Amino acid sequence: MANIPAPIKDIQFIADEVLDLTTHYKKLGVHDDIDSETFMTIIEEASKFLHENAGPLNRNADEQGCHHNGTEVTTPDGFKALYKEYCESGWAALDGDPEFGGQGLSYWLQLILGEMNTYYCPGWSNYAGLTHGVRELVTEFAAPELQQKFLGKLTTGEWSGTMCLTEPHCGTDLGLVNTAAKPSDDGSYEVTGTKIFITSGDHDLVDNIIHLVLARLPDAPKGTKGISLFLVPKFLLDENNAMAQKNTLGAASIEHKMGLNGSATCVMNFDAAKGYLIGQGNDGLKIMFTMMNGARLNTGIQGLAATQGTYESALAYAKERLQMRAATGPEYPNKPADPIIVHPDVRRMLLTQKAFAEGNRAMAYFVGQQIEIIKHSKEQAEVVRADRLVAFLTPIIKAFLTEVAMEATNYGIQVLGGHGYIREHGQEQWHRDAKIFTLYEGTTGIQALDLTGRKMLMMQKGQIGEMADIIQHFIDTADSPFKQELQTYLDMWHEMTQFITAQAQKNANEVGAASVDYLMMSGYVILAYFWAQLHNSAVNNKGQLGTDFYNGKQKTAQFYFAKILPRCHALKATIMTGADPLMNIKESEF
Numbered sequence: 001m002a003n004i005p006a007p008i009k010d011i012q013f014i015a016d017e018v019l020d021l022t023t024h025y026k027k028l029g030v031h032d033d034i035d036s037e038t039f040m041t042i043i044e045e046a047s048k049f050l051h052e053n054a055g056p057l058n059r060n061a062d063e064q065g066c067h068h069n070g071t072e073v074t075t076p077d078g079f080k081a082l083y084k085e086y087c088e089s090g091w092a093a094l095d096g097d098p099e100f101g102g103q104g105l106s107y108w109l110q111l112i113l114g115e116m117n118t119y120y121c122p123g124w125s126n127y128a129g130l131t132h133g134v135r136e137l138v139t140e141f142a143a144p145e146l147q148q149k150f151l152g153k154l155t156t157g158e159w160s161g162t163m164c165l166t167e168p169h170c171g172t173d174l175g176l177v178n179t180a181a182k183p184s185d186d187g188s189y190e191v192t193g194t195k196i197f198i199t200s201g202d203h204d205l206v207d208n209i210i211h212l213v214l215a216r217l218p219d220a221p222k223g224t225k226g227i228s229l230f231l232v233p234k235f236l237l238d239e240n241n242a243m244a245q246k247n248t249l250g251a252a253s254i255e256h257k258m259g260l261n262g263s264a265t266c267v268m269n270f271d272a273a274k275g276y277l278i279g280q281g282n283d284g285l286k287i288m289f290t291m292m293n294g295a296r297l298n299t300g301i302q303g304l305a306a307t308q309g310t311y312e313s314a315l316a317y318a319k320e321r322l323q324m325r326a327a328t329g330p331e332y333p334n335k336p337a338d339p340i341i342v343h344p345d346v347r348r349m350l351l352t353q354k355a356f357a358e359g360n361r362a363m364a365y366f367v368g369q370q371i372e373i374i375k376h377s378k379e380q381a382e383v384v385r386a387d388r389l390v391a392f393l394t395p396i397i398k399a400f401l402t403e404v405a406m407e408a409t410n411y412g413i414q415v416l417g418g419h420g421y422i423r424e425h426g427q428e429q430w431h432r433d434a435k436i437f438t439l440y441e442g443t444t445g446i447q448a449l450d451l452t453g454r455k456m457l458m459m460q461k462g463q464i465g466e467m468a469d470i471i472q473h474f475i476d477t478a479d480s481p482f483k484q485e486l487q488t489y490l491d492m493w494h495e496m497t498q499f500i501t502a503q504a505q506k507n508a509n510e511v512g513a514a515s516v517d518y519l520m521m522s523g524y525v526i527l528a529y530f531w532a533q534l535h536n537s538a539v540n541n542k543g544q545l546g547t548d549f550y551n552g553k554q555k556t557a558q559f560y561f562a563k564i565l566p567r568c569h570a571l572k573a574t575i576m577t578g579a580d581p582l583m584n585i586k587e588s589e590f
Helices: 008-018 021-028 036-053 055-064 079-088 107-120 122-141 144-156 284-320 344-376 380-416 427-438 444-459 466-477 483-506 509-539 547-564 567-576
Strands: 160-164 180-183 189-199 209-215 228-233 235-237 243-246 249-254 265-278
Touching: 008 021, 008 036, 008 107, 008 344, 008 509, 008 547, 021 036, 021 344, 036 055, 036 079, 036 107, 055 079, 055 122, 055 427, 079 122, 107 122, 107 284, 107 344, 122 144, 122 160, 122 209, 122 265, 122 284, 122 427, 144 228, 160 189, 160 284, 180 265, 189 209, 189 228, 209 265, 209 284, 228 235, 228 284, 284 344, 284 380, 284 427, 344 380, 344 509, 344 547, 380 427, 380 444, 380 466, 380 509, 444 483, 444 509, 466 483, 466 509, 483 509, 483 567, 509 547, 509 567
Parallel strands: 160 209
Antiparallel strands: 180 189, 189 265, 209 228, 228 265, 235 243, 249 265
16 A cells, blocks of 8 residues: 655645634744744654654554454554554654643644544554543543543553443443443442443553543433443552552453454443542533544544545556546657546546545644634633534534545545555555544434534524634635635525524424435535635745645635535435435335
């Protein structure tokens, strides 16, 4: 599989020229030492490290996978040494609190590091990524004594973390969770139950694994209101915070999966394992959503990384593979045939990949900026606005970026033809690996219900909110050739929002029937806004990335508006057909 360097110039363009990282940090009054040069130096060094150390492991990790010997899980060859060097080089602690051994750099940098982890080796990426989320949750919600015990080695990556939600009898419906937590005399709890689909539940990269486990206290009410959250370490600590005896938990087995084989996905048994309550009893699901929402953003970025990876590989192949002649006559008459990049349909597939990768990067980085505003801004109105934007955009980021990754990886296989179907070139691995991104942290359907049911109907009463205001402001003030088209599709988005809201008052099934189509429409319209922004930044460029680079951005924007954005018309049509075509068939008639 090709180990192609990450698209550093594209990352620089979005971070520096489109989203203006220097002004962003100056306004927040944090990370004053991070200018565009420093920011990009860190990104370049991370890319160099991963290109040399993670990229070469990718194909073998997929083919070798993880193994469970009955008592422990081993990861593919090279992962242990890679993880050790990753932590020793400081990458695990990039945005960690210096009090606990972190470097104190920006969340945004950590977000991009996660993107590159997946880009270079998808199966490796989850080990570091989940630990970051566990660290953030412990920082925000755990008692000070738990923070002192666990945050240091979670920050440096010496210990890793998981979140244990799903059980064999329930998937996303966490109100059905049965895992029990019994109070002990010493203030701890005995946690008993089985969890499935636990990413990094057990592995050989670290000495200790810190599990965040949803469970019920003895007097807990039924449903989601009766769930508490517990920190349950693989190894207990003594009075000096050193590892002592093993806790009564372990991996019963690992899942044999379609893809992402280097990532250990475990069935975890907890047998009266000692755990510690985080926050208040019965507040566990609310607390866990802090990590889940971060994980959903990171999952969307994994989809982005897969889109970028399949595009880079397909583009390199299309420039070299000779087949037939251009319809208008030979483009390379000195060669026996033209490279396939001259053919319109190959360009359609490549440009679709390119439009999704580069536009979605802007969308994801924008959300990263909003999270930094929530963390650091001293202006309460800014924080409230950013919080609403993140809440609204999170299900779109998670679902839209991963769904279009499936389209992009399919095109990667198509561009390579038969070579795309075999393992040698890596395109079929991108397709297999990317599929799980549409599933974990809540399927596309679950994200769509979150957007239409919780965010649109409950929070915003049928209004799109701040994101629509941002797009409208751009239309009203910016000098853009796409303003009229953007207004047309923004109005369509508003129209469908009001339509679904009105229909839901008549029939509750209307929300579910329209939800995925509405989410995808939302993604296409928001992506159109970011492509309009990218176009403007490319026109008014800093001149640091080259004429061809900026011209390519302008022409990709034109492609997006001409060839992809019109999909919204079909989505509007299917939304307006309502729930009847889905619900008027009896179960016996299937």
